[in-house]
Amino acid sequence: MVLEIRDLHQKYGDQEILAIPSFQIGHGIYWIQGENGAGKSTLFRTLSGMLPYQGNVILNDQYDLKKQPVDYRLRLNLGEAEPLYPSFLTPSDLISFVAEAKKAPEGQVEKLIEALGINYLKNTFGSCSSGMVKKVSLAVAFLGAPTVIILDEPLITIDFEAQKALFELIRSYHAVGVTFLLSSHQLFQQGGLTVSKTFALKNKILQEITAA
Numbered sequence: 001m002v003l004e005i006r007d008l009h010q011k012y013g014d015q016e017i018l019a020i021p022s023f024q025i026g027h028g029i030y031w032i033q034g035e036n037g038a039g040k041s042t043l044f045r046t047l048s049g050m051l052p053y054q055g056n057v058i059l060n061d062q063y064d065l066k067k068q069p070v071d072y073r074l075r076l077n078l079g080e081a082e083p084l085y086p087s088f089l090t091p092s093d094l095i096s097f098v099a100e101a102k103k104a105p106e107g108q109v110e111k112l113i114e115a116l117g118i119n120y121l122k123n124t125f126g127s128c129s130s131g132m133v134k135k136v137s138l139a140v141a142f143l144g145a146p147t148v149i150i151l152d153e154p155l156i157t158i159d160f161e162a163q164k165a166l167f168e169l170i171r172s173y174h175a176v177g178v179t180f181l182l183s184s185h186q187l188f189q190q191g192g193l194t195v196s197k198t199f200a201l202k203n204k205i206l207q208e209i210t211a212a
């Protein structure tokens, strides 16, 4: 299994958001749907190790997020729905820092910058457009050699050209073994992206949706 969840419980205060007894996925591109507030971002943040949780999350049948956090985090990347970076930082600073932390292979940064059409690398985030901030966050989500890339609402704020480039990146990384978890209120099919399975996050659990 690429990713396995066992008995996952996630709460904010007394409010339980997730109660997932079991969830397993192999290699593929998965679309996670859910109404506003269903808990998609909470699920993604939990799987990325940003929130404490109860239960087990295991990557590649061997890396437990709690027991092998460094190995796990090297292999799972998250692109947040509405990324926020310190306004004094530049995209160039952020990308270099993450590329080093994620052990990005030679030339990967340049390819991603070119593919997503990122310019103004030396301007601070404070002066970047929201679409540019989003493109940088997407580039960062592809850095290193992840086995899973989670993209939370990847299509928001980016223009049509960038959406096309993103779909191309997803297809090419998927072809070399990367698994994707994507959330979107828009339809991926319109961009020509074929998803392996669709899941709905509802009533705290993930349930597979079969196409009508």
Ligand SMILES: Nc1ncnc2c1ncn2[C@@H]1O[C@H](COP(=O)(O)OP(=O)(O)OP(=O)(O)O)[C@@H](O)[C@H]1O
Residues within 6 Å of the ligand: 012, 017, 034, 035, 036, 037, 038, 039, 040, 041, 042, 043, 081
């Ligand atoms: N930091 C937080 N503290 C307390 N409650 C939170 C926090 N973040 C989210 N919530 C609540 O948890 C629930 C799930 O929110 P989450 O953002 O995960 O949903 P979502 O499915 O991503 O929604 P959307 O489609 O609107 O982005 C909501 O009821 C939300 O109000």
